[in-house]
Amino acid sequence: MLRHREGDNELPDSSGHFGPYGGRFVAETLMSALDELTRVYEDALDDPTFEAEFRTDLARYVGRPSPLYEAKRFAASIGKARIFLKREDLNHTGAHKINNTIGQALLASRMGKRRIIAETGAGQHGVATATVAARLGVECTVYMGSTDIERQKPNVYRMKMLGAHVQAVDSGSKTLKDAMNEAMRDWVTNIDTTHYIIGSVAGPHPYPAMVRDFQSVIGEECREQCLELVGQLPDVLVACVGGGSNAMGLFYPFLNDINVKMIGVEAGGEGMQSGRHAAPLNGGTPGVLHGANTYLMADEDGLILDTHSISAGLDYPGVGPEHAYLKDTGRVTYETVTDEEALQAFRLLSACEGIVPALESAHALAQASKLSAAGDVEDVIVVNLSGRGDKDLETVARMDGVEL
Amino acid sequence: MSRLKSTFDCLRQRGEKGLITFITAGDPSLSATVPALTQLADAGADVLELGVPFTDPEADGPAIQRSSERALLNRVTLRKTCEQVALFRQHNEDTPVVLMGYLNPILALGIEQFAKLAHESGVDGLIVVNLPPEEAGELSAALKPRGIDLILLVAPTTPIERIEGLAQSCSGFLYYVSIKGITGADHLDVKDVEHKVASIKLTTDLPVSVGFGIKTPEAAAAIAKVADAVVVGSALVDILGGEKELEEALSDLYELTSALKRSIREC
Numbered sequence: 001m002l003r004h005r006e007g008d009n010e011l012p013d014s015s016g017h018f019g020p021y022g023g024r025f026v027a028e029t030l031m032s033a034l035d036e037l038t039r040v041y042e043d044a045l046d047d048p049t050f051e052a053e054f055r056t057d058l059a060r061y062v063g064r065p066s067p068l069y070e071a072k073r074f075a076a077s078i079g080k081a082r083i084f085l086k087r088e089d090l091n092h093t094g095a096h097k098i099n100n101t102i103g104q105a106l107l108a109s110r111m112g113k114r115r116i117i118a119e120t121g122a123g124q125h126g127v128a129t130a131t132v133a134a135r136l137g138v139e140c141t142v143y144m145g146s147t148d149i150e151r152q153k154p155n156v157y158r159m160k161m162l163g164a165h166v167q168a169v170d171s172g173s174k175t176l177k178d179a180m181n182e183a184m185r186d187w188v189t190n191i192d193t194t195h196y197i198i199g200s201v202a203g204p205h206p207y208p209a210m211v212r213d214f215q216s217v218i219g220e221e222c223r224e225q226c227l228e229l230v231g232q233l234p235d236v237l238v239a240c241v242g243g244g245s246n247a248m249g250l251f252y253p254f255l256n257d258i259n260v261k262m263i264g265v266e267a268g269g270e271g272m273q274s275g276r277h278a279a280p281l282n283g284g285t286p287g288v289l290h291g292a293n294t295y296l297m298a299d300e301d302g303l304i305l306d307t308h309s310i311s312a313g314l315d316y317p318g319v320g321p322e323h324a325y326l327k328d329t330g331r332v333t334y335e336t337v338t339d340e341e342a343l344q345a346f347r348l349l350s351a352c353e354g355i356v357p358a359l360e361s362a363h364a365l366a367q368a369s370k371l372s373a374a375g376d377v378e379d380v381i382v383v384n385l386s387g388r389g390d391k392d393l394e395t396v397a398r399m400d401g402v403e404l
Numbered sequence: 405m406s407r408l409k410s411t412f413d414c415l416r417q418r419g420e421k422g423l424i425t426f427i428t429a430g431d432p433s434l435s436a437t438v439p440a441l442t443q444l445a446d447a448g449a450d451v452l453e454l455g456v457p458f459t460d461p462e463a464d465g466p467a468i469q470r471s472s473e474r475a476l477l478n479r480v481t482l483r484k485t486c487e488q489v490a491l492f493r494q495h496n497e498d499t500p501v502v503l504m505g506y507l508n509p510i511l512a513l514g515i516e517q518f519a520k521l522a523h524e525s526g527v528d529g530l531i532v533v534n535l536p537p538e539e540a541g542e543l544s545a546a547l548k549p550r551g552i553d554l555i556l557l558v559a560p561t562t563p564i565e566r567i568e569g570l571a572q573s574c575s576g577f578l579y580y581v582s583i584k585g586i587t588g589a590d591h592l593d594v595k596d597v598e599h600k601v602a603s604i605k606l607t608t609d610l611p612v613s614v615g616f617g618i619k620t621p622e623a624a625a626a627i628a629k630v631a632d633a634v635v636v637g638s639a640l641v642d643i644l645g646g647e648k649e650l651e652e653a654l655s656d657l658y659e660l661t662s663a664l665k666r667s668i669r670e671c
């Protein structure tokens with residue numbers, strides 16, 4: 001159900017706050033659009049035809065449910081734990097991002113918006129947005145940092161093939177955060193005609209809650225599948241966290257299952273000591289960026305720092321405000337995995353299971369490996385395999401000294 | 405009485421409209437800021453907006469983005485911005501200075517500490533672009549006892565019933581954003597502005613200034629006919645960021661500012 005159980009996980013509050021985090025820190029021009037979006041979303045939640053349309057699209061267009069697959073050879077090469085993969089990489093367009101863009105495209109139609117914009121890092125959200133825009137026959141512009149355009153070429157071409165205009169962003173660090181700045185500038189300029197599909201559980205209210213709700217299908221399916229396949233709930237859930245939408249989608253339906261441990265994995269880049277990472281929950285402080293109060297990578301003067309990760313999708317100085325809240329309450333633990341560890345997991349899963357994971361998801365695989373290697377018990381670990389790695393082959397090949 | 409209030413009272417008595425100028429602190433260099441503020445005041449600017457550089461100016465167009473980037477290269481922070489205001493106050497006791505920027509540098513300094521520093525430096529008002537009144541309670545409570553005005557923005561998309569609430573949480577003046585868009589954009593529609601400002605005036609006695617996208621003396625005059633003050637930013641910032649030597653740029657800054665003030669007076 002999109003409308004979740006009354007009374008338990010009722011955050012955010014009516015003003016969009018998760019404890020001290022979240023909220024709406026935007027230019028006044030956007031306030032009325034956010035009010036409208038909140039209203040339309042709330043109405044949709046109470047409308048059974050909306051939920052039916054959403055579920056039908058997920059089944060027939062996206063190909064849900066995605067399987068829960070036991071990676072036996074991968075697990076056996078590491079330790080004793082049983083490792084299951086939630087195969088979001090098998091969704092249409094190759095990642096979990098489409099769950100959210102399907103939902104927001106339905107809302108855009110309800111609001112009569114004929115133009116869609118998005119920001120993208122790795123290009124997965126950009127592709128998922130260009131896909132729903134093509135299907136609706138509406139104009140689509142995707143903002144992407146020029147650094148990311150360089151390292152995710154296949155996705156750039158896919159977006160163009162789908163009819164989207166990919167707008168290179170050359171300001172600041174030329175990555176995801178700058179793409180988001182530029183998308184917000186576009187939105188204030190074209191507010192009457194345009195819906196902004198934010199791709200993560202980030203941004204101003206209602207985005208963090210709305211994107212979480214659309215992505216919760218991951219955790220709902222996983223819960224059922226795990227009970228059916230293993231006869232118990234998972235012991236541990238592991239997911240990578242950039243903005244944090246795949247993690248929130250997996251975790252949310254399990255938040256009240258207090259025996260299920262949850263681990264979010266941030267990009268440790270070249271190591272936390274190096275300062276070259278993208279791990280605000282582990283190495284940042286609370287502050288305000290892109291519409292929300294949350295943990296950020298910022299210096300002592302409040303200026304946003306450049307981040308580093310091998311994975312474009314995790315290369316972001318902020319994080320969804322609900323993750324900030326879950327960190328503070330201790331319900332979810334947040335760890336870091338370095339570029340090098342993620343690359344090892346990328347290679348291992350490819351070789352052992354015939355599945356090439358996205359570099360983002362490889363961070364979660366690496367964390368699951370660490371857990372299994374350190375423990376001596378047959379825990380059931382579920383890793384969210386949030387996307388497939390075709391887009392990353394060029395990056396990895398280059399590290400191997402091969403030009404494709 | 406606050407400097408902003410007395411400035412707007414004086415303008416009203418003289419039947420004159422105000423000119424508000426914007427430059428970024430530390431652009432093109434930290435040592436240029438006080439001379440630039442002085443030139444602007446001497447050329448007739450009634451209120452001086454001073455931008456606090458930020459890495460992610462999400463509501464600003466290319467001119468002010470570049471200006472912010474130049475200032476950041478000079479490592480200019482909120483603290484250093486306040487220092488410049490204090491230096492300016494050694495030469496100028498009368499012209500109000502309003503800081504304009506984004507919330508995170510204020511949070512990093514600490515709201516109480518910022519309010520104290522701003523007050524000691526002679527800051528008169530504050531505009532925080534990404535802080536709507538719903539989230540402004542704590543900051544507002546820290547500024548008020550120190551006589552610093554929190555200036556709020558009204559946008560073309562702001563519903564009329566919301567404007568009343570905004571006006572109640574605001575002091576100094578209301579800032580009407582003349583376009584749906586970012587600073588320095590090109591699609592200003594004077595008729596639209598006229599209608600909206602008239603409806604704002606029905607809800608509040610606060611002076612209403614209008615900014616975003618006003619670049620020339622002609623546009624300034626047209627807007628001044630319908631508002632209490634006109635804000636010009638991108639056009640001034642482009643002068644400071646141009647190729648010219650500082651002395652020449654400052655003299656161009658003076659020329660444009662006097663021309664703007666003249667055309668506003670004559671409107």
